[in-house]
Amino acid sequence: MKRILLSVGVASALILAGCGGGGDTKEAESKKAEDAKSAAAPATAVDDANAATLTGKVSFAGEKPAMKNIDMSANPACARAHTGGPQKSEEVVVNDNGTVRYAFVWVKAGVPDRQWPAAAAPVELDQEGCIYKPHVIGVMTNQDIKIVNSDPTNHNIHPLPKANQEWNESQPPKGDSKLKRFAREEIMIPVKCNVHPWMRSYIGVVGHPFFAVTGADGSFNIKGLPPGKYTLQVWHEKLGTKDVEVEVGAKESKTVDFELKS
Ligand SMILES: [Cu+2]
Numbered sequence: 001m002k003r004i005l006l007s008v009g010v011a012s013a014l015i016l017a018g019c020g021g022g023g024d025t026k027e028a029e030s031k032k033a034e035d036a037k038s039a040a041a042p043a044t045a046v047d048d049a050n051a052a053t054l055t056g057k058v059s060f061a062g063e064k065p066a067m068k069n070i071d072m073s074a075n076p077a078c079a080r081a082h083t084g085g086p087q088k089s090e091e092v093v094v095n096d097n098g099t100v101r102y103a104f105v106w107v108k109a110g111v112p113d114r115q116w117p118a119a120a121a122p123v124e125l126d127q128e129g130c131i132y133k134p135h136v137i138g139v140m141t142n143q144d145i146k147i148v149n150s151d152p153t154n155h156n157i158h159p160l161p162k163a164n165q166e167w168n169e170s171q172p173p174k175g176d177s178k179l180k181r182f183a184r185e186e187i188m189i190p191v192k193c194n195v196h197p198w199m200r201s202y203i204g205v206v207g208h209p210f211f212a213v214t215g216a217d218g219s220f221n222i223k224g225l226p227p228g229k230y231t232l233q234v235w236h237e238k239l240g241t242k243d244v245e246v247e248v249g250a251k252e253s254k255t256v257d258f259e260l261k262s
Helices: 002-018 025-040
Strands: 052-061 104-109 123-128 131-133 136-140 145-149 155-159 169-171 178-180 186-193 200-206 211-213 219-225 228-236 240-248 253-255 258-261
Touching (some): 052 104, 104 219, 136 211, 200 211, 219 228, 240 253
Parallel strands (some): 052 258, 136 200
Antiparallel strands (some): 104 228, 123 131, 186 200, 228 240
16 A cells, blocks of 8 residues: 555656756756656655654754844835834844754755655745745755745846756746756755845755754654664754764654754
8 A cells, every 4th residue: 555655656756857847958958867867766665654753953052143134225125025124134043942943954864765755746935025935945856946926026036056057037026936946965055136135045955855944943853764873964054064863763753952053
């Protein structure tokens, strides 16, 4: 039964890969190579019955930094979106419970080399009030990112990857959304906007589904891991990275807490 379900998952992932949006020739070639690699890899069934879980939180140590105001006065269409006062920079967001928001937690090493099925739904990255929402996202390799412009103004999305193909496209006010994907694992890809210098987001691209972005409670929950030894990493744009070695047995749930300092 489980095997049947997985086959369906893989099939739909392949269908999705087949009907992805255009892109230039280089991108198409690299996608072809990745698809070939995926097809060659054995599609091992995810053993849900024995899967382990890693949960925890990312705490902030030290004095809580003041959040900087973003000056949008040069762009009235952006400034008008913030009637309740200036937008705060999301570089370092410390939650009320002393945890860190927008930390990226992922299994850096130890995950078996398999064809992991990506979630069929794209991950959305919106531009609203002239900031990227959310500030940090995670996707699997070749999973769609749906880029939306909810603003009544132009944006120009410009990811700056090192391992993936760079691109740079404008999006008109409330224009059609764009579907984009990255073929290779990369932690992290900064995204800027060529129109608004303060706009910044980060995309984590991982070759497996074992990653999470911390939210308003600073916690993460990574499910479905095969039993094994792993390196779990937390990444934060200003507070750096930390690695922890962790071993999980079948059906085990382990807590790993991180602490980041400014
Ligand atoms: Cu912009």
